[in-house]
Amino acid sequence: MDLSLPSLLQFVGDHPFLFTALAVAVAALVANEALAQLGGEKRLPAGAAVRLINDQDAAIVDVRAPGDFKRGHIINAINIPAAKLKERIKELPKDKERPVIVYCAIGTTAPSVASELKKLGYGTAFALKGGISGWQTDGLPVTSK
Structure with missing residues (x-):
């Protein structure tokens, strides 16, 4: 399995919806944690x-x-x-x-x-x-x- 930058970019180009879904999920998790910290929620x-x-x-x-x-x-x-x-x-x-x-x-x-x-x-x-x-x-x- 080739993990070089060109192969990663090729994967992203071949699977834009999958990559977008991953990016949205990561952003939601980060936002959830950030809001919890900013809101003082323990x-x-x-x-x-x-x-x-x-x-x-x-x-x-x-x-x-x-x-x-x-x-x-x-x-x-x-x-x-x-x-x-x-x-x-x-x-x-x-x-x-x-x-x-x-x-x-x-x-x-x-x-x-x-x-x-x-x-x-x-x-x-x-x-x-x-x-x-x-x-x-x-x-x-x-x-x-």
Whole structure:
């Protein structure tokens, strides 16, 4: 396999749609991370989430669609789809000082939900870095019960 610059340029010329899709995906990932950093959003790594769950009895909120939740979720998580947060807010702990960990599929939706929870008075709301995908990549358990 030739990895020289002329062969790379030939590949790009032969596959413009594929290259454009790659460029868009990379740009979206970079923009997502940059916005998170600029917005001051802290994403909680899975190991830190486990400690928060074990040490401070953090509530876990899955903001994915119910079908995704049924296929597999973090143990003891409650499913409140992101679009239904305000109408189902009463399902969250009454103690607004209790930490809340929010997760989605890959970590793109949860940060905005965590920010919304902070606006609603939950002082320690965190988005799980990488979502359920990152959780599973770290070898942590999920359940479908």
